[in-house]
Amino acid sequence: MGNFSRDYSEIFSMSYPITAKYLIETSYDLQQAAEIMAGEQSCGTFLRTPGETDALREKHGAQVDLIEPIEEVSDEALPGARIMPGRPIKRAFVTLSWPFTNIGFNLPNLVSTIAGNLFELAPFSGLKLLDFDLPEDFNQKYTGPKFGIEGTRRWINVWDRPIIGTIIKPSVGLSPQQTATQSKQLIEAGLDFIKDDELQGDAPHCPFDARVREVMQVIDMFAQKTGKNVMYAFNLSGDLDDMMSRHDFLVKMGATCLMVNLNSVGISAVHHLARHTQLPIHGHRNGWGMLSRSPVLGIEFPAYQKIWRVAGVDHMHTNGIRNKFCESDASVISSIKSCLNPFIGLKSPLPVLSSGQWAGQTVDTYQAVESTDLMYLCGGGIVSHPSGMQAGVKSVIQAWEAAMQNQSLEAYAEHNRELKEALDFFGPKLK
């Protein structure tokens, strides 16, 4: 938990160290609209109350820092807003800031403040949290990921390229023994990392403990034989006590990673797990589409990853480019970069690229994010390679070599058979 006994007078004397940037859509005057947001999320209410003195407002009111108009739109994006008749509907960026004392060292309270009631305020036909910033001292209580990128690389001992991984499929239905058999094939194919599907938990047909036992036996045998320690992220999502005892079981069995479904488990439990964990936390974001898919409602990934980084998550799913979901490549790239960017001195979570990934996206991904500090998860792109899984893994590693050497995939494929086969086989299908 870090040393939390020092003097924090400095943080409290900073005037408005917590800031958040929003996209808004409203027919109200922009200044008025922004002040309504600031009021709702600090000391205001819809009628000024007797206790809301000027002195209290001065000390605790959120502040409107910046309003950047973007455009006018013809129709309101979301229903239910109070529309000012005859006034244009405008979009703008709004930056608000808060004094630290309103929130204190309390992550859920921070989230309630920057992403609470305001989405429902009647003046707005759109409101999305884009990003936020905190005073660096927040890291004295919230120490963030214990392992992050370097810590994960140390477990796996892969340093000079992205970590290549895959997901056990089918998502649900395999027994522990079947999971281990599939793991053995994937490990022998040369993968660095394997994970449970997010739907796989502790279901009766595949109990957590039995799955861990069977899979770890395979991993340990391979490590003894080859020295390569494959990381497996076991999905321990569930009730808190169950998660804590599953964590302990993982440690006992020599596992090196745990996975948690962030949105379904929630911030306080993930943070609690992160404080106690001896293993990297692989954060799956299923349900994320609900929070993000509307362009004018919810939360953008740069803000979302900060919340989970503060909570202590080591790996963050970001999607990959040209994925099977509906997320644009620009959004994916921005998500990956946001994980790699520094934030209040906390370790960066390792971005996890997945969904329809194969050799084909490496060059474009590398050129956009300029980093190999990535986890690159492929499914069909490895297991369906025409020369088998091992060739599938090789094709992806070769494709990353091409990217890192600033070569085109086609040029590099001339001297790398597995990549050539992948391009010939998947290229026409996945274009």
Next chain:
Amino acid sequence: MGNFSRDYSEIFSMSYPITAKYLIETSYDLQQAAEIMAGEQSCGTFLRTPGETDALREKHGAQVDLIEPIEEVSDEALPGARIMPGRPIKRAFVTLSWPFTNIGFNLPNLVSTIAGNLFELAPFSGLKLLDFDLPEDFNQKYTGPKFGIEGTRRWINVWDRPIIGTIIKPSVGLSPQQTATQSKQLIEAGLDFIKDDELQGDAPHCPFDARVREVMQVIDMFAQKTGKNVMYAFNLSGDLDDMMSRHDFLVKMGATCLMVNLNSVGISAVHHLARHTQLPIHGHRNGWGMLSRSPVLGIEFPAYQKIWRVAGVDHMHTNGIRNKFCESDASVISSIKSCLNPFIGLKSPLPVLSSGQWAGQTVDTYQAVESTDLMYLCGGGIVSHPSGMQAGVKSVIQAWEAAMQNQSLEAYAEHNRELKEALDFFGPKLK
């Protein structure tokens, strides 16, 4: 936790006891679209994998139960969807079902299954979870609210009308002493229930423990004098260990309710708290707008309240009619009713109506929901009453008497001065 040692063979022999109903928007053939959802949320992936045998599909695949076409729309609601050229964009209700063994007794796993990746699937330009159902035996592990409506009424000892409450305002900025002073005024005015604002946590200017001490002194003194035990919901949202120790402190100090910001704290931590709590849990839903405000994305309240009911929340915020937010009255009424409806044998959470509530909405609310098992929170509608707060509380109680006696507010006001004053004063303002 209930007795969890009995034989559950029955639940596993039920074919597809978990169902969920969605609104979808797609240009795909509806049957195909529904099957893609079912596949993604059970054993399928974008390419059929070797292990996905027919036998496994038969046993673990989610099933499409019902497709109910609604309408065609001219444009896709959300961006990013894969649109089939020349095909109409259709909306429909889709009901899916799952075998119990896919999920087991695991609430976060259930949420990942019914509300996980599917919001991002490319065929859909809209996807919203409307409702779901579970086998009754789920209540053997998840025992739901400990107190619910009757348990809350027992603490407060108000049985024949809604529980009338208010929220400390301004939201943040008051010291513990100032909070207690305001509480004293509100208690003496006749309120049954008071709560912290959702922005109030354990901030340095108003530490949790000091606030509890000061407020409980006021509550205890009033109880000793009058026999009336006012319930105060202290917002203990925060890190898990902090919440647990705040809970214990509340019990020690004789407090009778705790409040938690559901979305910012999350399911596993709220459930953990609920298992251990000796006090009713007042569930605030700030951030809810993010999940619900789009008509074609996210989750509807009937499903949302079931998740939190399973987690064990005793009071659920539902908004009130003619509120200051952008939620329609129809949506509010449906939310309130969903709390009052039975669900797998768990206690009903007490619906908490707030936002712009005063005497004026009681008759319409009662006619729509046909129940007084409600908590009715008023702010300005009580404290700004022209004859003072006590008259404000009286006006609201009188307005509920009118509703319960099937009288109009105007008729009842003829013999009830405080109600008359409220109608004259607030009526023109809040119409």
